[in-house]
Amino acid sequence: MSLLEVKDLTIHYLTDDGDVSAVNGISFSMEKGDTLGLVGETGAGKSTTALGIMRLVPNPPGKILRGEILFDEEDLLAKPEAEMRKIRGNKISMIFQDPMTALNPVMRVDEQVAEVVKRHSGLNKSDSLRRALDMLQTVGIPPERGGDYPHQFSGGMKQRVVIAIALACTPQLLIADEPTTALDVTIQAQVLDMMNDLKQEFGTSMILITHDLGIVAETCDKVAIMYAGKIVEYGSLRDIFKQTAHPYTIGLFNSLPPASSDVKRLKPIPGLMPDPTDLPTGCSFHPRCPFCQELCTEKAPEDKIISPGHSIRCHFYQELKEKRPVAEVGK
Amino acid sequence: MLKFVGRRVLWLIPVMLGAIFIVFAINAIDPGDPVSALLGGSYTQEQYDDKKIELGLDKPFIVRYAGYVKDIVTDGDFGTSYTTKRPVSTELVERFGVTFKVAVISILIAIVLGLPFGIISAVKQYSIADNAVTIISLVFASMPGFWLALMLMLAFALNIKIFPASGIEGWKSWVLPCLASGLSFIATITRMTRSSMLDVVRQDYIRTARAKGLDERTVIVKHGVRNALIPIITTIGFQFGILVSGSVIVETIFSLPGLGTLMMTAINNRDYPVIEGCVIIMAALICVINLLVDLVYGFVDPQIMEQMKGSKKARRARHKTMGAHAL
Numbered sequence: 001m002s003l004l005e006v007k008d009l010t011i012h013y014l015t016d017d018g019d020v021s022a023v024n025g026i027s028f029s030m031e032k033g034d035t036l037g038l039v040g041e042t043g044a045g046k047s048t049t050a051l052g053i054m055r056l057v058p059n060p061p062g063k064i065l066r067g068e069i070l071f072d073e074e075d076l077l078a079k080p081e082a083e084m085r086k087i088r089g090n091k092i093s094m095i096f097q098d099p100m101t102a103l104n105p106v107m108r109v110d111e112q113v114a115e116v117v118k119r120h121s122g123l124n125k126s127d128s129l130r131r132a133l134d135m136l137q138t139v140g141i142p143p144e145r146g147g148d149y150p151h152q153f154s155g156g157m158k159q160r161v162v163i164a165i166a167l168a169c170t171p172q173l174l175i176a177d178e179p180t181t182a183l184d185v186t187i188q189a190q191v192l193d194m195m196n197d198l199k200q201e202f203g204t205s206m207i208l209i210t211h212d213l214g215i216v217a218e219t220c221d222k223v224a225i226m227y228a229g230k231i232v233e234y235g236s237l238r239d240i241f242k243q244t245a246h247p248y249t250i251g252l253f254n255s256l257p258p259a260s261s262d263v264k265r266l267k268p269i270p271g272l273m274p275d276p277t278d279l280p281t282g283c284s285f286h287p288r289c290p291f292c293q294e295l296c297t298e299k300a301p302e303d304k305i306i307s308p309g310h311s312i313r314c315h316f317y318q319e320l321k322e323k324r325p326v327a328e329v330g331k
Numbered sequence: 332m333l334k335f336v337g338r339r340v341l342w343l344i345p346v347m348l349g350a351i352f353i354v355f356a357i358n359a360i361d362p363g364d365p366v367s368a369l370l371g372g373s374y375t376q377e378q379y380d381d382k383k384i385e386l387g388l389d390k391p392f393i394v395r396y397a398g399y400v401k402d403i404v405t406d407g408d409f410g411t412s413y414t415t416k417r418p419v420s421t422e423l424v425e426r427f428g429v430t431f432k433v434a435v436i437s438i439l440i441a442i443v444l445g446l447p448f449g450i451i452s453a454v455k456q457y458s459i460a461d462n463a464v465t466i467i468s469l470v471f472a473s474m475p476g477f478w479l480a481l482m483l484m485l486a487f488a489l490n491i492k493i494f495p496a497s498g499i500e501g502w503k504s505w506v507l508p509c510l511a512s513g514l515s516f517i518a519t520i521t522r523m524t525r526s527s528m529l530d531v532v533r534q535d536y537i538r539t540a541r542a543k544g545l546d547e548r549t550v551i552v553k554h555g556v557r558n559a560l561i562p563i564i565t566t567i568g569f570q571f572g573i574l575v576s577g578s579v580i581v582e583t584i585f586s587l588p589g590l591g592t593l594m595m596t597a598i599n600n601r602d603y604p605v606i607e608g609c610v611i612i613m614a615a616l617i618c619v620i621n622l623l624v625d626l627v628y629g630f631v632d633p634q635i636m637e638q639m640k641g642s643k644k645a646r647r648a649r650h651k652t653m654g655a656h657a658l
Contacts, residue, residue, distance in 0.1 A: 056541055088544035096542075101535035106557050106632055116543040149633040165543065 040226035110146030235310035410604030437513035449524020568624035
């Protein structure tokens with residue numbers, strides 16, 4: 001039984017300048033205990049997907065047009081708002097990208113953690129506060145700093161507080177939206193390690209949103225590559241890293257500087273992410289794809305399973321496989 | 332904290348000296364003559380000179396200024412009114428209460444109504460309620476206070492006789508003056524609350540609060556309003572100053588015995604000591620309000636509180652713990 005199953009989720013932002021197709025019918029599922037990496041460029045729809053699962057897409061202008069989000073076999077999109085509030089922060093929590101702005105500047109941090117405990121556990125105020133201090137201790141913040149305000153903490157410490165809030169009610173699913181992007185590289189590793197440890201300790205499943213393939217390699221079991229609001233390739237960590245199939249994923253790997261050899265120039269994917277108000281016809285990636293054929297400009301590729309658990313949206317993956325030896329991609 | 336307040340109170344001294352100097356200077360260069368105003372139409376040169384010496388106006392400007400300040404500091408003596416011959420301080424004490432009462436009630440009305448209106452307007456942006464609130468507040472914000480006062484008087488004192496048009500006879504007399512000065516401030520506070528809240532509800536910490544599963548009311552009231560308060564408090568402090576100095580208009584229209592009417596009469600009679608006394612009281616009141624506003628900032632925002640405390644000890648202690656547990 002899957003913990004989370006997303007089916008054909010479609011989210012658009014209906015703005016005055018046009019209809020922004022942020023998420024265009026994505027489907028994936030994850031098992032209990034899994035860590036799924038959601039990878040893509042800025043604007044690929046990763047964060048919108050996450051907000052969609054939380055049902056926190058700002059409305060207006062955002063609107064979940066169709067789809068199902070089955071969490072523990074119940075459709076979150078069909079739930080009334082009051083039911084949904086009982087799930088948020090309790091069964092599903094979220095860590096946001098920027099710890100600098102994610103905390104309320106006029107509230108003590110222990111109170112910010114205690115608030116979510118009190119909301120979902122039914123404990124009274126002083127017990128919630130005690131739990132909050134324990135939780136802060138777990139993420140490495142000494143209890144005597146609980147009475148401090150967010151501005152008295154560094155970025156990494158603030159992210160720890162955010163993590164404490166997210167994990168305070170031991171959720172079944174944790175959505176981490178680029179949790180380390182705003183942090184220094186040295187602190188990134190510490191925060192990721194801590195999140196991994198806590199995930200193990202609490203048995204939490206996690207969706208990790210990132211554009212950093214290095215982080216994915218370190219933490220994820222499954223990977224979904226997103227492009228223009230669609231999952232273009234989905235598979236196990238091994239599938240994605242060793243059996244890379246989609247031209248976009250190949251492009252992503254090629255744009256990384258290899259650690260083994262000395263290169264002067266990076267090889268970026270040419271072109272830009274398409275305008276989400278006016279997506280290209282056919283395969284959204286075709287204007288940037290080096291293997292683009294006529295069919296690609298006309299017909300959007302279906303999701304095809306190429307090996308158990310590894311699926312891809314590309315018309316020519318078979319030919320590609322013959323043209324490009326996989327081993328070369330892996331480097 | 333005490334140090335902060337102490338420093339601010341010390342700052343009052345140069346500000347007040349400056350304020351007194353400015354009123355004194357204006358009175359000195361102002362074309363009217365208090366001596367001829369007091370003596371009426373016909374008088375001899377001798378009578379005129381005697382009166383001038385009696386009022387102390389024969390002395391040079393700087394000497395008069397210094398003497399005036401000295402009397403205030405040593406005896407709390409603001410001089411004697413030229414016209415009523417009573418001490419100015421007594422007059423000020425009598426009149427101050429009325430002005431202060433009108434100002435405080437108006438501000439309270441404005442806060443009690445303006446704050447919720449602004450919040451609703453921001454939370455339900457572009458809804459019918461928001462549009463209605465916006466239109467009504469624009470109408471009141473652009474309406475001159477004296478005109479509104481006259482219209483209120485016309486409507487509720489002359490046509491429907493429920494409130495008195497002038498003077499003070501019980502609580503009813505306060506209703507119209509307070510409405511006249513409070514209504515436009517409701518509008519100002521509503522507008523300020525709306526824009527401040529609109530800014531706050533887009534912040535990340537509001538999203539965090541929602542992601543905790545809190546209900547919308549808690550999100551807005553507990554996490555939103557307190558963060559939106561700083562500009563609103565600034566506006567309230569500012570409005571208070573306008574109310575006190577603008578009391579001249581409302582008090583004149585409703586014939587209330589407040590500072591405004593006292594100052595008006597004094598200006599007409601060239602009663603210098605009274606004018607000076609009124610201006611000093613108003614200036615001092617505005618300074619005190621500003622100080623209060625700054626203190627309230629501290630209670631609303633812990634970061635400002637910290638700057639106000641600004642003690643090196645607290646800062647050092649914090650650095651220590653931060654160093655020990657820094658990431």
